Amino acid sequence: MQTKSIQVGNVYNITLGRNEVLGEVIEATESGWNVRLLASDKVVKVNNPDRFIRKARTIAITGDAPKANGKKAKATTSKQSKEGMSALDATYRVLVEIGTALTVRQITEVIQEKGYCPNLNGATPHLTISSALQREVARKGDESRFYKGGKGLFGAYSE
Numbered sequence: 001m002q003t004k005s006i007q008v009g010n011v012y013n014i015t016l017g018r019n020e021v022l023g024e025v026i027e028a029t030e031s032g033w034n035v036r037l038l039a040s041d042k043v044v045k046v047n048n049p050d051r052f053i054r055k056a057r058t059i060a061i062t063g064d065a066p067k068a069n070g071k072k073a074k075a076t077t078s079k080q081s082k083e084g085m086s087a088l089d090a091t092y093r094v095l096v097e098i099g100t101a102l103t104v105r106q107i108t109e110v111i112q113e114k115g116y117c118p119n120l121n122g123a124t125p126h127l128t129i130s131s132a133l134q135r136e137v138a139r140k141g142d143e144s145r146f147y148k149g150g151k152g153l154f155g156a157y158s159e
Contacts, residue, residue: 001052006033013053014046022056022149038101039150056147087125088132090116092145095156101149104130 006012006025014023014035023035023044032047046052085093090111095102098110108126111117120128133154137144149155 001049001054003049006049006052008033011038011056013056015051015053016044020053022147037150038155039153085116087111087117087120087129088136090120091129091133091154092156095146095154096158101147101153101155103152104133104154107154 001012006028008025008028011022011024012035013020015021016037022038023046024038025033026036026043027034029045032045034043035046036043091107093116094107094110094114102110104126108120108129111120111129112125122128133146134148137146137148137154145156147155147157
């Protein structure tokens, strides 16, 4: 990226070693930028503008559902009960309400506390959600409603 296009307060996909992570630019200095990593809240120094890959899509902080982009909605393969919503829809709702990336166990706890998905029970509901999140992120890529914010952390995009 060009140095001029990197602005304080924006979230970017940044390369650190071989990894691509999300980071918010918190300060511009003479020799680079101080960036807060969203997954760990660590602050790192980025000196080279080539490490900024692209500006990240806006992270969800409102209750707006993603737009369909003029496409027909596909039939979902997830189970839905008559009273609740699917586990992935409940996960999206929780992440939108919270507005930040959470661990899968935290997401599961909130879903169960609020009763969004009454059919999400069993010995390991967090593994069910983790698997579904990883599948959606892997299959849909940039079209996914979710992003991986770090090891074990997932967040939701707002359109």
